[in-house]
Amino acid sequence: MAPIEYIPIMKAYYQSAGLGDYPLYEPSGDAWTPLAKPLAECHIALICSAGISCRDQKPFRPHGHDDYSVREVPVGTPAADLTINYDYFDHRDADADVNVLFPLALLRQLAGEGFLGGVCPTAYAMGIGRWRDPATPERLLGEVAEDLARRCREQGADAVLLVPG
């Protein structure tokens, strides 16, 4: 099965929904840092943009837009304490088993097996929503990304696993 072409679908959807042009990001160059140590020695930070939050945190808006806020999810958070706030995609399977989307427990397992050196103590969840503000791409790639990178570095992250929503 050929991969679904999401860009034309989203472009048509944005136009039909009166949202204007579907915002697409094209980098001006390539970011690259070689891994400095074996994977089994690396600490991994998890960042997910699928609108997940802990049940005791302020939820993301189900149809939110231009939301730059970040939820901190402690690495030991039980699956039952997590909830998906988004209404942009079908997350019934993830509601039943959050590991299909937010693999925090799986990362802990891999660290326990020695496949990874460890998992950073805090994972980060975002629920940006639709991009309606023209300033959103620049803010996300600038101040938001820089803040998340700083937080990950402060936790001793060697690499980050980015999971889209």
Added chain:
Amino acid sequence: MMHDILELNRPPRAAFVDMPIGHPFGRPFDPAGQLAVLRDVLSLLATAREPGRVVDLPHGWGEPFTFTPGQRR
């Protein structure tokens, strides 16, 4: 999940699995399958040699699926 968007965005390391949106690590209650995807994704940290290349991982949904924005499967 979104091959064409990954090709456009060119992250340092990118793994594609042919799964519906919301299922980057596969089906629910399939820990073996989920771990297999995660191991392969993380292995790219060590095996990738250049940025911007989307690696197609051998993990798929196993049946056809479609995508309609805002609609459930």
